[in-house]
Amino acid sequence: MxxxxxxxxxxxxxxxxxxxFNPKLAGKPVVVLSNNDGCVVARSDEAKAISIKMGVPVFKISNLIKTHEVQVCSSNYALYGDMSQRVMTTLSxxxxxxxxxxxxxxxxxxxxxxxxxLTDYGHRIRSTIxxxxxxxxxxxxxxxKTLAKIAGRIAKKSEKTGGVLDLTASPYLDRALAITDVEDVWGVGRSYSRFLKENGIKNALQLRDAGDSFIKKRMGIVGLRMVRELRGVACYSLERCLPPKKGITVSRSFKDSIKTLTEMKEAVAAYVSIGATKLRKERSAAGVIMVFLMTNRFQQERHYFNLETIQLPVPTSDTSELIQYAHEGLKKIYMKGYLYKRVGVMFKDLVPDGQIQSIFFDRRDRKRSEKLMLVLDRINDRMGSGTLKYAAVGLGRNQRWQTVFERRSPAYTTNWDQLLKVS
Ligand SMILES: [Mg+2]
Incomplete structure (x- = not known):
């Protein structure tokens, strides 16, 4: 089946x-800027229509901004992260x-x-969100997955679809493939698309009908999988999130790849902080922590994935202790020279925090740690998550985790003081 x-x-x-949260932005060209307000990282349809390109430095479009009254926002990742979680919870x-x-x-x-x-079901999902x-x-x-991505692209671009396109057993399948540039096929990317176009394969339909041996010789097994997926043979399955009872996973794909150990450590610290807060909310502690990292899976030449499992001497939900272990694990698997696309942490072997067996040589002051975590959670609950955090997350440095946001919108959904006021 x-x-x-x-x-x-x-x-x-x-x-x-x-x-x-800002209805004034409706119908107008809007752009969101990267950290430190440098480049455009998101554009409304109206901004795309006046050909503002993705990634362009903002100073290069100052004229466009003036003439078209483009609305400019700093990025507000606390807001986007929270909205994302709401979308995902609704989907589940x-x-x-x-x-x-x-x-x-x-x-x-x-x-x-x-x-x-399925089209009706898709519309229900869409209207609910x-x-x-x-x-x-x-x-x-x-x-x-590859065909679903193509369907999604067309659903977004073509008004006729009303935002939903079902290509299962569809008479429009070939047409959909024919209007999809080969570069836009999931996983093809720039370098492969140049090579494919040089060989007369310009759209997804031509890629689907390309010869197996040619593809295998020039693009390897990854290329062959792409082609099979276009033919309707599923090669990639759903990578389910771990069921919450058995463990907690915090992991994100980076928009841009990360290279340095310093940045990776900050990301890991940030994810451990999120996961540890969850642990304490569930009144449990982790006996095992796993750290994993991976490069972009479509860059087959330089693909790297690794995972380190650390058995903790005593189950814990203490953020600083967990960061320490996670960093030890990360150091073991981090390899220089790769462009990392994703890093994550998993907490496993969860136990209720009342049932922790202490060990004789445990030198940590567990009572003190418990009190500290209680204060941390209370303040973050009240003032917005991330009000208090560990320096390992990258406090006050001009990096991905803590940067200048001149025109940032308030944290409407995560901070009581910044709730939207109705006047
Ligand atoms: Mg999107």
């Missing part, structure tokens, strides 16, 4: 988040089979809904 995948992708996610009400693929995208396995009209959270999404449905 062939599976059915859906990709749910938030449209212009950062801009859409800003618009939820439609099916438990969900893979959070990035901050604004998730794959769903809809195989169990085969008997329903719009109504509950205020974010517009596109939904692409197909028999493989």
């Amino acid at each position: 062939s599976p059915i995948f859906a990709i749910v992708d938030c449209n212009n996610f950062y801009v859409s988040c800003e618009r939820v 009400e439609f099916t438990p089979d969900i893979e959070i693929y990035s901050i604004d995208e998730a794959f769903l396995d809809l195989s169990r809904f085969k008997r329903y009209n 719009k109504k509950w959270i205020g974010i517009p999404v596109s939904v692409g449905i197909a028999e493989t």
